Amino acid sequence: MEDIVIIEPAFLNQFQCVGSACIDHCCKGWEIELDEPTVTRYMTSENIEIRHIAAEKIVTTQASHTSWGKILRQSNGNCAFLDKDRLCKVHKTLGEKSLSTTCALYPRIYASYKYEIRSNLTLSCPEAARLLLTTPDAMLFSEKIKQNPHALDSPEIFQEDRLLNLMCSHIINSCDENIEEGLYGIIKLIQYREEILEGDGFVENLMVYFEGVQDAIKNGVIRRQVEDLPTDYHLQSNLLLHLQKYLGTKEEGRGGNILLTYVQKLNLLHKDEDSGANTAVQSFQQLNKIWHEKAASWLRERHFLLSNYMQYRIYEDFFPFKKGRSPISNLHFLLSEWFLLKCLITASVELDTSMEEADVINIIYSYHSVTRHDKNAEDLLLAEVNKSNFSHGLNLLCILK
Known part of the structure; x- marks a missing residue:
């Protein structure tokens, strides 16, 4: 068994989707790709409305297993599964487990390395940005160990690279609001x-x-x-x-x-x-x-x-x-x-x-x-x-x- 280190910044664990209260929800303006199991699940759903929307609004591309289809947007740019209250019909009627991988993960993002997973939130989500910017200890990190039968099929982090990354982070952290001083120190270090x-x-x-x-x-x-x-x-x-x-x-x-x-x-x-x-x-x-x-x-x-x-x-x-x-x-x-x-x-x-x-x-x-x-x-x-x-x-x- 191999130890895989999972790193998480504090604001990731504080995140909760605010749903219809979001100032710019993630179900609008983007082309949403669906994996093969999700396309099949929606097309054959026992829920008539979900099945009807899927038949009309999902285009099957079969580009790959993870990109098997995409949802056509409505005329206002919204996802076809979004209701009048800006809530997801799939989530409401079929439950969270029926969401596509893309929808279930967002705004969470993961960078995988041979012995490490670096978890994060993307700031294209307004609530993630709010948490990061307004929480004093948002970038405090926690680590946990997950045992895996083998190392991940991902690049390995060289210790010298990890060291330089940590140095740059410490320099910024030590400067508080004086960002220019921190950047000056990083320029000189690099x-x-x-x-x-x-x-x-x-x-x-x-x-x-x-x-x-x-x-x-x-x-x-x-x-x-x-x-x-x-x-x-x-x-x-x-x-x-x-x-x-x-x-x-x-x-x-x-x-x-x-x-x-x-x-x-x-x-x-x-x-x-x-x-x-x-x-x-x-x-x-x-x-x-x-x-x-x-x-x-x-x-x-x-x-x-x-x-x-x-x-x-x-x-x-x-x-x-x-x-x-x-x-x-x-x-x-x-x-x-x-x-x-x-x-x-x-x-x-x-x-x-x-x-x-x-x-x-x-x-x-x-x-x-x-x-x-x-x-x-x-x-x-x-x-x-x-x-x-x-x-x-x-x-x-x-x-x-």
Whole structure:
């Protein structure tokens, strides 16, 4: 027998579907795939209504055992099995065990490795996003051991990779609301890791460097280093324009209308040189001022909010090793998304009469809803980032100012 470690963040165990009270339920706007047993169960159900809906609204594709069919949406975008109270007819009449694998699992997600399962919730679910962002200890982890006859048929985690992932998470956690300080420490750690990668005593040297970063955070050295970073509004504005262009392609899909309202606010405040108004650089200077004078102070009162989010991202992505990309490339991705979400939050702070936690929840969940269910989204974002000068050398640090 093999020991399989199952890791769970605290907010996963706190999750309960809120059903019809959800602000943007998961049974709308998405094409829902069904596995073969589910298609058969619905098509042959003893419940006349379920059988009738299945005959009219399920298209059999037989693409694979797990993707045997799909549910055609109604004209309003809802799943055909959703009733007028926005509740699932299958769940109500046949019970939870009759749900398809997709419906039964969502928003739970699992990343499997040879001796480990990393459990999580996807933030495309508004309630999952709310729990993560508003619960102080949402990213406290628990572990349990499950015995399996054999190791899982999944990749193995190298201990050096696990160590770096944990280091990055600890750095963010130690900074509370001062996310820029944590990101600065992560940038330095990953750059150092690249320098010593082929050297002797790799793990020992990396551990010593990590402990030095932690000490520099505690004694205020990194805070002063961040404050002393050069300001490059041209670089930041150029990057943001490319990210706004990226957002312009990501408005469709569930959550798209919500995201669009915040994107429009950002577009009002940050305009390019062809707009006939202030230049993009001047617009960004004003946006940066709003962040420091309004948004940052509001977030300091909720110090766990963005810290939880960044810890989540590091855990979810097994940062910095996602999708086989290089750690530096994943660093560019993480920083760029942080920068974009920060700017969306800032625009909302400026243009709304008051800033509410609901705004941050809406921004996070709608962004994840639109991007995390699109397999091309990350590559498209990185393509826009690469068109700017952000990813070159020390420009990484300028984004933190």
